[in-house]
Amino acid sequence: MNVLVDLGHTRRLRSPDREVLTLARTLAGSDTVTVLSHAPEPGDLAADLGGYRVATLFAPREEAPDLSRTDTALLDAALAESGANLVLGANDADTTEWFARLAVRHGAAVITDAVGVAEDRTVTKSVLAGGYTTTVVPTTDLAFITLAPNSVTTEDVDDGAAPEVTPLSVSVSGAAATVTGTTAAPASSRPKLTEAKAVVVGGRGVNGNFALVEELADELGAAVGASRAAVDAGWVEHAAQVGQTGVTVSPQLYLCAGVSGAIQHRAGMQTAQTIVAINKDENAQIFEIADFGVVGDLTKVIPQLIEALRERKGSSDPA
Numbered sequence: 268m269n270v271l272v273d274l275g276h277t278r279r280l281r282s283p284d285r286e287v288l289t290l291a292r293t294l295a296g297s298d299t300v301t302v303l304s305h306a307p308e309p310g311d312l313a314a315d316l317g318g319y320r321v322a323t324l325f326a327p328r329e330e331a332p333d334l335s336r337t338d339t340a341l342l343d344a345a346l347a348e349s350g351a352n353l354v355l356g357a358n359d360a361d362t363t364e365w366f367a368r369l370a371v372r373h374g375a376a377v378i379t380d381a382v383g384v385a386e387d388r389t390v391t392k393s394v395l396a397g398g399y400t401t402t403v404v405p406t407t408d409l410a411f412i413t414l415a416p417n418s419v420t421t422e423d424v425d426d427g428a429a430p431e432v433t434p435l436s437v438s439v440s441g442a443a444a445t446v447t448g449t450t451a452a453p454a455s456s457r458p459k460l461t462e463a464k465a466v467v468v469g470g471r472g473v474n475g476n477f478a479l480v481e482e483l484a485d486e487l488g489a490a491v492g493a494s495r496a497a498v499d500a501g502w503v504e505h506a507a508q509v510g511q512t513g514v515t516v517s518p519q520l521y522l523c524a525g526v527s528g529a530i531q532h533r534a535g536m537q538t539a540q541t542i543v544a545i546n547k548d549e550n551a552q553i554f555e556i557a558d559f560g561v562v563g564d565l566t567k568v569i570p571q572l573i574e575a576l577r578e579r580k581g582s583s584d585p586a
């Protein structure tokens with residue numbers, strides 16, 4: 268299969284990119300993979316791609332002024348150059364928009380939020396808050412597919428040869444709108460909530476002491492999330508809300524404290540691989556779906572957990 272991977276504007280591989288590349292390498296079989304970066308001079312990216320059987324790395328010749336239209340034009344150019352019949356990317360807002368635009372332009376299938384793609388292009392999706400697994404097969408020769416984070420186990424790669432960087436020139440005229448300014452979101456050392464392998468979530472039971480949740484998250488290298496009750500109380504920003512009216516996460520570890528497990532909350536987290544709940548009420552709904560449960564006061568349990576994690580790290584650190 269001739270696979271093109273769109274890595275967006277990143278200059279270093281993130282965890283979702285490695286998942287997409289692992290999948291691309293499997294689907295490509297004996298063929299090579301082509302990668303598109305939207306970042307001019309993508310720096311260390313070429314070296315990062317060694318081992319993923321990537322033959323060509325396309326990158327724009329120069330910085331582009333007009334965001335979405337230039338991005339779409341770049342992807343179109345890479346598609347034409349590579350002759351790919353399958354385009355893969357991470358399931359983020361930008362990639363989904365570019366794929367949708369190009370799918371319309373080419374009369375091709377677009378499938379978002381896949382959790383797996385088989386060699387015959389059968390796509391697996393988890394829908395209705397993880398209540399159903401569906402399979403979808405593109406009926407067109409060309410298909411665009413975005414992959415949900417934490418869907419593919421990434422494999423260690425050999426130190427393969429870095430691909431050649433091939434500059435692409437695109438010109439976009441007659442823009443209907445231009446971007447006059449952008450403000451980067453405040454940088455955080457924590458992983459992104461929707462992409463994190465581990466997420467620690469606080470609910471109303473945290474009673475305003477979110478520092479405890481954050482401390483545990485940092486100990487685990489996890490992202491911080493919250494129930495709506497915690498967000499409504501103003502303890503944490505809305506971007507951290509997990510659930511029906513917040514974000515959907517599917518990490519390897521979901522650890523929540525002081526969360527009752529209301530259906531609207533579960534809608535955003537029940538596909539997590541391992542669910543750990545701390546709640547002082549042994550009848551809390553969250554225990555119905557938890558793999559491990561601790562019945563106890565979170566103000567006592569979390570500090571002990573942090574202590575145990577630190578001890579464990581300390582004993583594994585070389586003297």
Ligand SMILES: Cc1cc2nc3c(=O)[nH]c(=O)nc-3n(C[C@H](O)[C@H](O)[C@H](O)COP(=O)(O)OP(=O)(O)OC[C@H]3O[C@@H](n4cnc5c(N)ncnc54)[C@H](O)[C@@H]3O)c2cc1C
Nearest residue numbers: 470471472494495496510511512513525527531532547565
């Ligand atoms: C249309 C709609 C959309 C919604 N969307 C969302 C959404 O996206 N996300 C979301 O989360 N909710 C959402 N909700 C709200 C949802 O119904 C619940 O009200 C909410 O999830 C409850 O949050 P909570 O579990 O933190 O609080 P509670 O339900 O009040 O639970 C708090 C829990 O903390 C425990 N607890 C208290 N003190 C301690 C302690 N010291 N130690 C240990 N445990 C303790 C209690 O036993 C209790 O189980 C939505 C509701 C509606 C109607």
